Amino acid sequence: MALNYAKRMNNIRASEIRELLKLTQRPEVISFAGGLPAPELFPVEEFKRVAEEVLDEKGTAALQYGPTEGYLPLREKIVERMKKVKVDLESDNILITNGSQQGLDFSARIFINPGDVIICESPSYLGAINAFKAYEPRFVEVETDDEGMIMEDLEKALKENENVKFIYVIPDFQNPSGKTWSLERRKGLVELANKYNVAIIEDNPYGELRFEGEILPAVKHFDTEGRVIFLGTFSKIFCPGLRLGWVAADKEVLNKYVLVKQGADLQSSTISQMEVAKFLEVYDIEEHIEKLKKVYKKRKDLMIKTMEEEFPEGIKFTNPEGGLFTWVVLPKHINARKLAEKALEKNVAFVPGGSFFPNGGNENTFRMNYSNMDEERIVEGIKRLASVLKEALQ
Amino acid sequence: MALNYAKRMNNIRASEIRELLKLTQRPEVISFAGGLPAPELFPVEEFKRVAEEVLDEKGTAALQYGPTEGYLPLREKIVERMKKVKVDLESDNILITNGSQQGLDFSARIFINPGDVIICESPSYLGAINAFKAYEPRFVEVETDDEGMIMEDLEKALKENENVKFIYVIPDFQNPSGKTWSLERRKGLVELANKYNVAIIEDNPYGELRFEGEILPAVKHFDTEGRVIFLGTFSKIFCPGLRLGWVAADKEVLNKYVLVKQGADLQSSTISQMEVAKFLEVYDIEEHIEKLKKVYKKRKDLMIKTMEEEFPEGIKFTNPEGGLFTWVVLPKHINARKLAEKALEKNVAFVPGGSFFPNGGNENTFRMNYSNMDEERIVEGIKRLASVLKEALQ
Numbered sequence: 209m210a211l212n213y214a215k216r217m218n219n220i221r222a223s224e225i226r227e228l229l230k231l232t233q234r235p236e237v238i239s240f241a242g243g244l245p246a247p248e249l250f251p252v253e254e255f256k257r258v259a260e261e262v263l264d265e266k267g268t269a270a271l272q273y274g275p276t277e278g279y280l281p282l283r284e285k286i287v288e289r290m291k292k293v294k295v296d297l298e299s300d301n302i303l304i305t306n307g308s309q310q311g312l313d314f315s316a317r318i319f320i321n322p323g324d325v326i327i328c329e330s331p332s333y334l335g336a337i338n339a340f341k342a343y344e345p346r347f348v349e350v351e352t353d354d355e356g357m358i359m360e361d362l363e364k365a366l367k368e369n370e371n372v373k374f375i376y377v378i379p380d381f382q383n384p385s386g387k388t389w390s391l392e393r394r395k396g397l398v399e400l401a402n403k404y405n406v407a408i409i410e411d412n413p414y415g416e417l418r419f420e421g422e423i424l425p426a427v428k429h430f431d432t433e434g435r436v437i438f439l440g441t442f443s444k445i446f447c448p449g450l451r452l453g454w455v456a457a458d459k460e461v462l463n464k465y466v467l468v469k470q471g472a473d474l475q476s477s478t479i480s481q482m483e484v485a486k487f488l489e490v491y492d493i494e495e496h497i498e499k500l501k502k503v504y505k506k507r508k509d510l511m512i513k514t515m516e517e518e519f520p521e522g523i524k525f526t527n528p529e530g531g532l533f534t535w536v537v538l539p540k541h542i543n544a545r546k547l548a549e550k551a552l553e554k555n556v557a558f559v560p561g562g563s564f565f566p567n568g569g570n571e572n573t574f575r576m577n578y579s580n581m582d583e584e585r586i587v588e589g590i591k592r593l594a595s596v597l598k599e600a601l602q
Numbered sequence: 603m604a605l606n607y608a609k610r611m612n613n614i615r616a617s618e619i620r621e622l623l624k625l626t627q628r629p630e631v632i633s634f635a636g637g638l639p640a641p642e643l644f645p646v647e648e649f650k651r652v653a654e655e656v657l658d659e660k661g662t663a664a665l666q667y668g669p670t671e672g673y674l675p676l677r678e679k680i681v682e683r684m685k686k687v688k689v690d691l692e693s694d695n696i697l698i699t700n701g702s703q704q705g706l707d708f709s710a711r712i713f714i715n716p717g718d719v720i721i722c723e724s725p726s727y728l729g730a731i732n733a734f735k736a737y738e739p740r741f742v743e744v745e746t747d748d749e750g751m752i753m754e755d756l757e758k759a760l761k762e763n764e765n766v767k768f769i770y771v772i773p774d775f776q777n778p779s780g781k782t783w784s785l786e787r788r789k790g791l792v793e794l795a796n797k798y799n800v801a802i803i804e805d806n807p808y809g810e811l812r813f814e815g816e817i818l819p820a821v822k823h824f825d826t827e828g829r830v831i832f833l834g835t836f837s838k839i840f841c842p843g844l845r846l847g848w849v850a851a852d853k854e855v856l857n858k859y860v861l862v863k864q865g866a867d868l869q870s871s872t873i874s875q876m877e878v879a880k881f882l883e884v885y886d887i888e889e890h891i892e893k894l895k896k897v898y899k900k901r902k903d904l905m906i907k908t909m910e911e912e913f914p915e916g917i918k919f920t921n922p923e924g925g926l927f928t929w930v931v932l933p934k935h936i937n938a939r940k941l942a943e944k945a946l947e948k949n950v951a952f953v954p955g956g957s958f959f960p961n962g963g964n965e966n967t968f969r970m971n972y973s974n975m976d977e978e979r980i981v982e983g984i985k986r987l988a989s990v991l992k993e994a995l996q
Contacts, residue, residue: 252661267646
């Protein structure tokens with residue numbers, strides 16, 4: 209028996225990360241593959257208290273249906289918190305979603321007809337690429353340097369392609385490259401979007417996890433025409449298991465997201481929204497974020513230092529100022545997928561970089577996560593990886 | 603500034619129910635409009651206990667990412683519970699979703715190319731119609747009598763239309779009509795789906811809320827070829843605020859749903875899944891369902907009795923054996939949308955029936971919910987409604 213599926217299903221494949229993660233769940237594997245926060249830093253006791261208070265104070269409402277847009281006090285808290293990235297909005301500009309992943313899916317659903325163009329960074333986030341593919345777009349990748357997309361290349365892409373619907377960017381500590389856009393390029397991005405009348409999807413899960421220096425204004429801060437759609441999430445600064453994120457956009461644009469949310473799943477969990485709102489009310493999340501940053505910075509510094517010491521010559525990697533990932537570039541002739549198999553034999557895992565390029569190629573790259581392993585495992589894992597690399601480079 | 607949206611956005615409108623519900627939130631309104639369970643029956647204290655235990659026993663895992671398919675112990679519990687409707691599956695056949703609404707959205711995404719045909723009951727569930735519309739299908743409605751779709755009409759629809767992808771049915775206490783399919787028709791439905799090689803989407807949120815008689819085997823029970831996709835939910839037998847439902851399907855088919863779930867939002871809430879699994883472990887949900895049924899039956903009986911006593915001649919309504927809704931048919935010349943405005947002036951609300959017909963018409967119908975109002979308000983609301991009806995029929 210073979211049912212007739214829709215054409216779009218031909219484009220949808222299992223995420224390589226998800227499949228790889230299944231292999232790496234054996235406890236003996238040192239995994240730099242996922243993008244998981246450190247679970248030992250989750251505020252479990254604090255969460256227990258807020259869960260109890262929510263059920264005591266509004267138990268029946270917490271378990272009942274709520275508005276599609278989301279729980280108003282949580283949307284108000286998000287408005288407050290977005291001032292951190294210099295974005296000034298009202299609660300009417302916020303829709304609560306199931307993580308920012310849902311915001312990615314909705315963005316493609318709202319903008320993309322089959323054959324339309326999405327411009328993205330090269331490389332870009334694998335989970336976004338996979339979500340977008342269901343809507344049958346064409347991807348145009350734009351090269352980045354240490355300050356973000358190269359503006360001349362972006363303008364060329366905008367000029368040479370018809371039906372560009374949006375530019376997708378992760379301006380802070382990008383997944384997978386760890387790179388951050390400069391202020392100047394953020395401004396330039398908005399100017400080009402204005403000139404060519406396209407939307408910008410700004411995906412910002414890591415912006416608040418900055419280890420040094422000042423948090424930069426979001427791209428949305430420079431938005432004068434309501435064309436920047438900001439996707440935020442509690443997954444990296446709080447807990448991913450709750451699946452709570454948000455879309456922040458111009459009211460007219462947000463209304464499209466609300467309509468899509470209605471059809472997609474009516475609303476996000478009422479009780480989870482109340483719990484996060486309560487947490488933000490009774491605890492200092494900034495203090496919690498400071499704790500995360502301290503641990504992640506230490507792990508990142510240790511990973512970079514060990515890589516510098518142990519990796520053979522000819523291998524480049526980024527030294528991110530925040531976020532969860534560093535990005536490794538090998539000599540052209542080395543295939544990171546084959547390398548990953550060899551590393552897994554030594555119980556070390558990472559994600560080969562090829563899947564982060566929607567149009568393929570770049571098989572000599574891989575992504576490393578440093579938030580989820582303790583210091584001992586980081587050192588041991590990098591050493592094992594170095595020996596695999598040395599063998600491959602011989 | 604006007605951004606260029608995808609063509610599909612022209613089909614997506616705000617759900618009439620959601621918009622109406624906003625108007626009916628004033629406490630003085632007696633609302634028969636929503637499909638809300640009775641919040642006073644939510645097991646708040648029990649839920650507090652399971653929430654506490656989950657956080658005590660596996661706090662960090664509960665707040666971390668989990669598998670896309672869902673939390674295994676919950677999927678196993680669902681396999682057990684599905685024996686109630688005579689469906690025998692394994693946990694590999696179950697994907698956890700955000701309510702069954704997400705299963706509806708995914709079904710259209712997986713099967714529908716623009717222009718493909720969905721066959722549905724006439725009337726059908728408004729939320730499903732809206733979810734499906736985003737994928738630009740053509741709807742073919744099939745008439746129902748007291749035993750389900752009329753088989754001759756269904757076969758005619760299958761024969762006369764190309765690219766029929768699935769038949770969408772709510773076989774138990776249908777939303778909005780309150781009608782239930784007979785055993786014979788369930789069998790016949792599967793036979794026709796086999797003959798014409800189409801899928802069946804069986805949406806079953808109310809099946810367990812049967813006030814009298816035996817629970818009927820699901821349509822899925824008669825599935826010999828893996829073409830019935832069953833959508834279940836905890837919203838009506840437990841709590842809707844958690845947003846937890848499931849898809850039960852043949853493994854090959856389910857795999858498509860899992861791929862779509864990855865792109866859509868990665869996974870449903872880890873902690874909510876653990877809480878429901880824990881509830882099913884430490885409490886007797888059957889006992890809880892018995893409590894719900896008792897209250898809902900009483901409310902339904904009272905609503906029907908009061909309608910019989912108070913409504914003027916010439917108005918028909920169903921007397922459902924379970925579920926949450928009764929369906930009212932007025933004389934042809936009465937427009938229920940206009941009636942709804944008049945009723946709202948008297949602080950009574952219902953949902954006009956026209957939106958339950960994807961191809962329009964049937965404006966002389968409306969849907970009434972009896973689960974969410976207490977007995978006093980039911981009597982008072984029906985009396986007020988009767989006076990509006992009498993005026994309209996004069």
